[in-house]
Amino acid sequence: MAQIIPNKFPSDLDARKIIGFKFPLNNKAVFNPTYQTKDQIKANLINYLLTNKGERLFNPGFGASLRDYLFNIINIDDQGDIKQRIQSDITSFFPDITIIEIKFNNQIDKNTVNLILNYSIRSFGINDNVNILIQ
Numbered sequence: 001m002a003q004i005i006p007n008k009f010p011s012d013l014d015a016r017k018i019i020g021f022k023f024p025l026n027n028k029a030v031f032n033p034t035y036q037t038k039d040q041i042k043a044n045l046i047n048y049l050l051t052n053k054g055e056r057l058f059n060p061g062f063g064a065s066l067r068d069y070l071f072n073i074i075n076i077d078d079q080g081d082i083k084q085r086i087q088s089d090i091t092s093f094f095p096d097i098t099i100i101e102i103k104f105n106n107q108i109d110k111n112t113v114n115l116i117l118n119y120s121i122r123s124f125g126i127n128d129n130v131n132i133l134i135q
Helices: 037-050 076-093
Strands: 020-027 030-034 097-104 113-121 126-134
Touching (some): 020 037, 030 037, 037 113, 037 126, 076 113
Antiparallel strands (some): 020 030, 097 113
16 A cells, blocks of 8 residues: 655655756756656746747747746736736646745846746645746
């Protein structure tokens, strides 16, 4: 009979089993492997935030399209729209994720979009964050 361990996925029990890869893609062999499901979930969130809608083959609705705002002045209304879209998409694409907070720390004069996403993984009871800076 299989032993049930709370807050663990079965694939996390084998410390040598690679689950996926994380960002940035700058290792000697290009890919930095992930060995825990929570690390792969974070990598998947980063992938979502760095992808524009229409870039993902066979899944054109995937992506936050943050680069679309890079050379625009992001006002309060735009921030609200982006937050609402990200919240909706993450609910659809990542059902185990609960968004705690989405913040912007943009520098308008330097044309940067800085998004900070605080989230919780329900299966693990873990809070983490992703900080995306697009220049």
